[in-house]
Amino acid sequence: MVVTAMVGAAVVGAQYVAGKAARDALFLANFDTSSLPSMVIATSMMSIALVVASSRRLVRVSPGTYVPVAFAASAILLLVEWGLTSTAPGLAARILYLQISGFGPLLGSGFWLIASERFDPHTAKKRFGQIAAAGTLGGLIAGLLAARVATLGDVGAMLPLVAALNLACAWQIRRLARAPDEWRRASGQPARTLKAAPAPATSGWRILAETPYLRNLAALVLVGTMAAIFLDQVFKTQVKAVLGPGASLGSFFALYYASTSLVTFVVQTWGSRIALEKLGLAAAAGAPSITLLAGSAASLLLPGFTSLVATRGSETVVRGSLYRAGYELFFTPVGPRDKRAVKSVIDVGFDRTGDIVGAGLIQSLLWLPQPRQTRVLLGIAMACSAVGLWVASRLRRGYLQSLERSLLNRAVELDLSEVEDLTTRTAMLRTLRFSQPSARPGGGSADAIAHAASTARTEAAYPEIPAIGALRSRDSERILAVLRGENGLSASLVPHVVPLLAWDPVAFEAVHALRTVAEERVGELTDALLDPNQEFAVRRRLARVFSVCVSQRAADGLLLGLEDLRFEVRFQCGRSLLAIAEKSPSVRIDQERVFAMVRKEVAVNSDVWTSRKLLDAADEGDTRSFLDELVRARASQSLAHVFTLLALVLPTEPLRIAFRGLHTSDQGLRGTALEYLEGALPSDIRERLWPFLEDRRTTRRTTRPSEELLADLLRSRESIAINLEQLRRRSGARPEDQAE
Structure with missing residues (x-):
């Protein structure tokens, strides 16, 4: 199922990157960048409406059905747009922009919704990084492929490729939605169907109003989106001015998105975890603001195409790696039922509101001539980034307090060994410390008393x-x-x-x-x-x-x-x-299974056989074995283990006597033990075991009846015990040493 999810993430990432490249190239080939703000406003309003509609739809329809159908519908619409590029390219460009920017993120969100419900939390924490990396890698490949297609044909030639990728998404996501059911049927377990989660008990707006740090997070999303759209307007204006309309736009945007996907993949793989461990969530959340501030300042000092491309690309990479890794973790203190409600409000509501406000401001400044317009927009982007940094600095304290309350109230369940970021780990350690009576805050203040009372109630309940x-x-x-x-x-x-x-x-x-x-x-x-x-x-x-x-x-x-x-x-x-x-x-x-394990144990050379040692001594809680009296004094650990395995499927008492007989100095008693083992063991085991018993005789099949051998062996019991006692006295070993 992990492989299915990774392939699904790869094709979802591929269709989104290829779609964005086609969107930007087709739009700028037919319209001036002054038309971008109105399109951003339209797509933002459309996106909000689609979120409301899809949320209601998912209450009645399984995501495993709804999301593949949506991808298939998107593929059909892309083919219609491809047909329009020759007769009505302007209309095709507008519809494509609305589709990719308004509908595209919802398709990706639908994939992650199915993935999150198909994996348990423990597996998700271990595998989602790999799945996300596969999505980024898919975007890289799609960007390179789209660039090649745009080079061979016109801008519209990329649309059939994007349509094919959407169909692949529909098929792969349907497979992912059904994969666990097929596994359960194969293993005899009842199938589990994906259902929309029950409506949250509390509205997202109410949760936002009651949680200060989530309000700060929403403000960060708002100003961060505004800053990004100002920079994006300057970036695309510069690209259009340098490259002009035509197929070169398609190649450029395809290569641009492929490059940012590659760098994002590298940073996700090697940088995100280190940043979270060393710096914490607030630093990760503020990383795009820092990047945009520095890049915009550099673009003002060294204006030009290269500096703007580098600034926009850096902000995109940091937002898709460091920021995304930290952003998702800010929802850790929120209970599962409330998370979906408040997350959609912040993810869509505030993000799209930022687009609308930013695009409105851009539209009001389009009358400014170049290059003054560029300087003003970069200045506003820097101001928004500065506000974003200030808001990010306020997130840590509120997040820690909310996480501590959630942990104590058992609203969320976390495993400290699986927490990677510094901020969450700190909160958990503080929570565990304060849950102890000796670590409760002192003093007689109302807050301290309330804290002590709350902790006492929590300890009484849990x-x-x-x-x-x-x-x-x-x-x-x-x-x-x-x-x-x-x-x-x-x-x-x-x-x-x-x-x-x-x-x-x-x-x-x-x-x-x-x-x-x-x-x-x-x-x-x-x-x-x-x-x-x-x-x-x-x-x-x-x-x-x-x-x-x-x-x-x-x-x-x-x-x-x-x-x-x-x-x-x-x-x-x-x-x-x-x-x-x-x-x-x-x-x-099972006897054959045990014999197979014995064969593996004896299939080693003499150096390995004699070098095996035990690190732990036995204690009084261990069950005593018939091997214990000899295992430290004379017998090798390897031989003791083999006889333990044999005792599982052969008569224990004769085997115990034979094992003791092998360690006597009386060759007659030892010969009797070996003769019994010759008759009791399978021939291939006997042949491999014999060299370790230091028997120099030619291995031969005994002709004595097994009943006679067994009776002879049992009669030798007392002689073996006397011989072992003589050996013990001769070596000066203490009885208690032999018993260990």
Whole structure:
């Protein structure tokens, strides 16, 4: 599904970039730049009307149906416009401008609406960056292709290309909308249909009125859009003056949008995350204003085509990368139901209002002669950018306060390990700190008392919040207090305890605490055990937690854990699986699967076989195995693991005696053990295992009946024990060492 979404983003980005190139080229080929302000006003009003209409429509129609149909309709309209370019090019240019500028953003928004509802929040945070990058890359390719088409034909020749891309969008988005249902049907799960979200409980305007920092964000969008439209007017006027009407406009705009897409892709990939981590949201939000201020100043000092292209391109890149990454995060404190309402008000309402106000001001200044008009428009753009910087500087404080309240009130759920930007991480850490009684603000002021009362109510309703704060504190005393709690671990605490297995000061207690809930949380623990991104220390210690389980689910999880790349994880999975099998005879373990794992273990050279060591010693909570008495004193870890696996599918008592017999100095007893193994093991395993047993005899198939071998082996039990005790005394080893 991720690949489907990435392909969908690529074609959506491609059609939008190619459409913008065709829009600008066709319009400027037929009209003067003085006509741009009136078109911007018209498209803004049309866009607002379309948003209202589509929002109502989505209440009744699934986005998975509505959005592909809209793309298909857009493709048909593009073909109609292509036909008009030869008979009524002016009309075609106006309709195309309204379509691309008014309808185009809604099509892209529809794609992201479907994507956001098709991915769970955890997957979305990991994959949306890749999906967005695919969209930018698609725009780059489309820009280069459009430039080639414009070179070979006239400006209108780009329209069939854009129409084909719209049809591809309709098909790919329909696939994305249906992809999870096909997966669910294949796996036997019920299909889930996309439905429009229920109407928000509160209007977007009311949320805006009650949230000061969102009002500042709306003001930033308003003045930022105004600044951008002033710069855009100057930019397109200069392009028209230098290139004139004709096919060269199509090539220029196609290459311009392709270049900005490429740079935006690079900045998105390598710069956005660093900027968010180091500078925070306010700096990212103010980045376009800084860029426009500096670029406009440079254009006034060094006027000309090159400086204006560089300024407009830089502002576009920063707005599409740094600003966009920070802007979306400003809606984190808003609950899911209210987010859609207030976001549409800011995204569309204030953005289009900025277009309308800016275009109106431009229209009132068109009487000014050049180059004075350019200087005045750049000056107004700089003034708007300065206001935008001031508004951006006010965003951080309000955002932090709103996020802290939302976290404490459980309006939003966040995972600190997944938060990238500095501002949100700071808010979360402050929230966790203030949720502790020792960290509450002091003093007797009304605010302090109100804060203490609110915190007390929150802790009473959600007692796990202080515990989560303690588990993340890296304070071993606070962590141990939670792990040793009388009530055990709740479901919400388990994900925060698992990472503590990697921290030695509390790892033992973490293992013990997880064992108390292991059977209840076996699914969650299995996911962590099988996650290759988990630390090695977490996986090897988590495998020991399963030793107290008795269910088939736990056994199945450990069988999968036996395929881990690290030996100690496999070793501990084998021990825990044997403990489950001994306690629960009803647990099913496939013999051929176990033999296949044994074959993998013995398919190594002698250096690897002898070098395998364990980092963790056993503790009193571990289930004892028949291998423990020899595993540290004489037996290799590799051989012990192989015998653990064999004990899952072969009779345990004879295998235990054979394992002990292999470590005696009596060649007769050792020979009996080897002869039993010759008859019990498959031939290919026996041939690979024999060199590690240091047996110099020629491997041969025994002719003695298996019943006779087994009886002989069982009679040797006491002799083996006496021989091992003599070896122990001779080496001076203590019994307790052997038992470890």
